[in-house]
Amino acid sequence: MAExxxxxxxxxxxxxxxxxxxxxxxxxxxxxxRIRRRLWVRRITLPAAVLLGSLVAYQPxxxxxxxxxxxxxxxPGDLVPSISGSLPSLQLIITGALILFVTLFSLNMLED
Amino acid sequence: MIRAEDNELVARVVSSQDTRAFGELIRxxxxxxxxxxxxxxxxxxxxxDLAQDCFMRAWDKLHTFSGSGSFIGWLLKIAYTTFLQSKRxxxxxxxxxxxxxxxxxxxxxxxxxxxxxxxDLDKFLAVLSEEERAIMVMSYACGLSHREISDATAxxxxxxxxxxxxxxxxxxxxxxxKDHQHG
Numbered sequence: 176m177a178e179x180x181x182x183x184x185x186x187x188x189x190x191x192x193x194x195x196x197x198x199x200x201x202x203x204x205x206x207x208x209r210i211r212r213r214l215w216v217r218r219i220t221l222p223a224a225v226l227l228g229s230l231v232a233y234q235p236x237x238x239x240x241x242x243x244x245x246x247x248x249x250x251p252g253d254l255v256p257s258i259s260g261s262l263p264s265l266q267l268i269i270t271g272a273l274i275l276f277v278t279l280f281s282l283n284m285l286e287d
Numbered sequence: 288m289i290r291a292e293d294n295e296l297v298a299r300v301v302s303s304q305d306t307r308a309f310g311e312l313i314r315x316x317x318x319x320x321x322x323x324x325x326x327x328x329x330x331x332x333x334x335x336d337l338a339q340d341c342f343m344r345a346w347d348k349l350h351t352f353s354g355s356g357s358f359i360g361w362l363l364k365i366a367y368t369t370f371l372q373s374k375r376x377x378x379x380x381x382x383x384x385x386x387x388x389x390x391x392x393x394x395x396x397x398x399x400x401x402x403x404x405x406x407d408l409d410k411f412l413a414v415l416s417e418e419e420r421a422i423m424v425m426s427y428a429c430g431l432s433h434r435e436i437s438d439a440t441a442x443x444x445x446x447x448x449x450x451x452x453x454x455x456x457x458x459x460x461x462x463x464x465k466d467h468q469h470g
């Protein structure tokens with residue numbers, strides 16, 4: 176309205192359109208609450224999905240690692256020199272993978 | 288305590304999803320947004336629901352606020368879009384109800400102010416089209432400049448000016464406006 180000169184009708188309309196300020200009365204809190212809930216749901220969804228996925232994938236993954244492990248052990252010694260001696264135990268591999276996964280995941284959560 | 292500028296609060300929200308800063312932005316502007324939507328829809332509770340949706344959208348889109356115009360102008364743009372979308376939905380809903388043989392309850396719900404509570408402003412707004420009403424409210428109730436209204440409504444400044452002129456003419460011809468000056 177500053178960009179033009181107000182006439183009498185402009186001033187009259189301004190006074191007609193003028194209305195009392197609306198009290199907040201918890202309005203802002205309600206919206207902030209909704210946003211916080213949404214953020215929380217968003218934050219919890221990914222970890223929950225990962226946990227569920229891990230639970231579902233644990234058995235097939237362990238079987239896969241075991242299969243690969245057995246395959247490596249059954250290879251001729253000249254093809255994979257000294258592999259059988261340097262391979263850690265299967266349990267150690269799975270535990271290591273899980274620790275690595277949990278650490279990376281926790282770091283990611285802390286960043287958020 | 289120094290009062291942070293709107294742009295500063297927006298930056299805090301965008302950079303670190305600071306819900307407190309956003310809460311402060313809502314506290315500052317909720318009155319304007321709610322008044323704007325109340326005047327547009329004529330229904331206080333529906334307007335407040337729309338205002339909530341508007342602020343939720345604002346949260347999602349805050350990174351698109353460039354800071355070149357005023358924050359309230361940007362918010363009213365979202366409020367107006369939210370209003371138009373809800374209106375379109377209501378219209379579709381009413382059409383479906385009519386198709387299945389129901390009387391449109393949506394139509395009867397809008398502008399639900401009781402007849403004895405109709406103010407002069409309500410009478411003025413009633414003679415205006417939806418677009419004119421929005422622009423007149425932005426201009427006279429919210430104090431937005433023509434440039435800001437143009438941004439909010441995606442209309443050229445010249446069109447905004449002519450809509451305001453047309454709105455004033457409609458009010459002038461529909462009412463003896465001088466009567467209101469003396470109560």
